[in-house]
Amino acid sequence: MNRRGLIQAVGALLAAGVPFARAQERFPSRPVEVIVPWGVGGGADILGRFLSKWLEADLKAPFPVSNMPGASGMIGLGRLVTQPADGQTLAILTGDSLMMAATPAASFKWNDAVALAVLVRQPSAIFAPKGSRFKSWEDVVKESQAKPGTVTLAITGPTTADDLTAKYLASKNVSLVGVPYSKPAERYTAVIGGHVDLLYEQAGDVRGFLENGDLKPLLFFAPKRQAAPFADVPASAEYGYEVLLPQVRAVLARAGTDPQRLQTLNASIERFARSEEYRRFLEQQVAQPDSFMPLPQAQPFLNGELDALRKLVAQYPGK
Numbered sequence: 098m099n100r101r102g103l104i105q106a107v108g109a110l111l112a113a114g115v116p117f118a119r120a121q122e123r124f125p126s127r128p129v130e131v132i133v134p135w136g137v138g139g140g141a142d143i144l145g146r147f148l149s150k151w152l153e154a155d156l157k158a159p160f161p162v163s164n165m166p167g168a169s170g171m172i173g174l175g176r177l178v179t180q181p182a183d184g185q186t187l188a189i190l191t192g193d194s195l196m197m198a199a200t201p202a203a204s205f206k207w208n209d210a211v212a213l214a215v216l217v218r219q220p221s222a223i224f225a226p227k228g229s230r231f232k233s234w235e236d237v238v239k240e241s242q243a244k245p246g247t248v249t250l251a252i253t254g255p256t257t258a259d260d261l262t263a264k265y266l267a268s269k270n271v272s273l274v275g276v277p278y279s280k281p282a283e284r285y286t287a288v289i290g291g292h293v294d295l296l297y298e299q300a301g302d303v304r305g306f307l308e309n310g311d312l313k314p315l316l317f318f319a320p321k322r323q324a325a326p327f328a329d330v331p332a333s334a335e336y337g338y339e340v341l342l343p344q345v346r347a348v349l350a351r352a353g354t355d356p357q358r359l360q361t362l363n364a365s366i367e368r369f370a371r372s373e374e375y376r377r378f379l380e381q382q383v384a385q386p387d388s389f390m391p392l393p394q395a396q397p398f399l400n401g402e403l404d405a406l407r408k409l410v411a412q413y414p415g416k
Contacts, residue, residue, distance in 0.1 A: 125184070128160070132162075134166065134170035135189075137164055139281030140281075141346060156365050169257050170194030183354065183358070195345065195403060210349040211351070213347075213362055214363065215399065217344065218388040222298065222300055223314070224315065226312055231315060248295065250273040251276055251296045261409060265340040315330070319333060320341070367391055
């Protein structure tokens with residue numbers, strides 16, 4: 098294009114109300130921060146780093162991961178919603194944080210974010226360490242009833258799915274004392290080291306400990322038993338427990354972000370969801386094969402989950 102043609106093109110853009118620099122901008126053209134509102138090593142961190150690696154390769158831009166643990170995910174999500182709505186900041190949402198958002202005094206307001214995708218849906222479980230006196234879920238039930246308030250359970254924090262599950266079990270005459278650890282590594286060390294009796298977690302997050310025998314599942318919160326290698330572990334439905342609270346992990350952006358930028362991110366995540374790497378990831382995480390929900394389905398699904406959690410929080414309020 099000659100000089101005259103370039104001037105005419107710029108003039109056309111300005112006449113249309115489009116700044117020239119913006120018209121030439123590629124998104125993302127600079128680093129996009131991926132906030133993981135939990136410590137290093139847990140399921141949210143694993144997902145955040147796995148997704149970041151994909152996005153970097155697919156969109157040809159850096160997607161650095163920032164771990165910001167604390168307050169059951171509220172610190173990290175709080176940072177997301179204080180950033181500009183420009184698509185330059187993403188965050189990993191977990192079911193624990195969604196539970197916090199369902200509480201009346203939540204510091205994170207759900208309407209301040211938009212769900213790009215749901216990436217993981219997996220059942221929660223209760224695990225015992227190697228050498229534990231609890232060989233089965235029946236052992237836990239018996240001791241918790243014989244000695245109420247003595248069986249301890251490592252959880253992520255107060256007013257989380259872990260905490261609510263413990264409260265629900267108490268209503269079923271199974272008394273477990275929740276001991277909060279905000280960092281995954283601390284929870285795992287606590288139970289394996291014998292500082293607490295049991296662990297509430299998802300199998301995929303502790304797969305290494307399961308494979309080397311350091312942990313074993315006693316109960317899955319699910320309507321039916323899992324496939325091998327956990328087919329011999331009872332499902333909560335067998336005991337008449339109605340609270341399941343499966344773990345959900347999604348990726349969020351700031352509400353109000355340019356729809357074209359959201360679509361760029363969503364398209365890349367959809368390619369990720371069709372990849373063999375993602376299929377293997379779900380398998381390793383012991384997650385549902387149909388976990389993925391793209392942008393159009395993710396928000397309505399999470400809205401429904403949030404409404405259900407609000408009802409549960411009202412039924413089992415904080416202590």
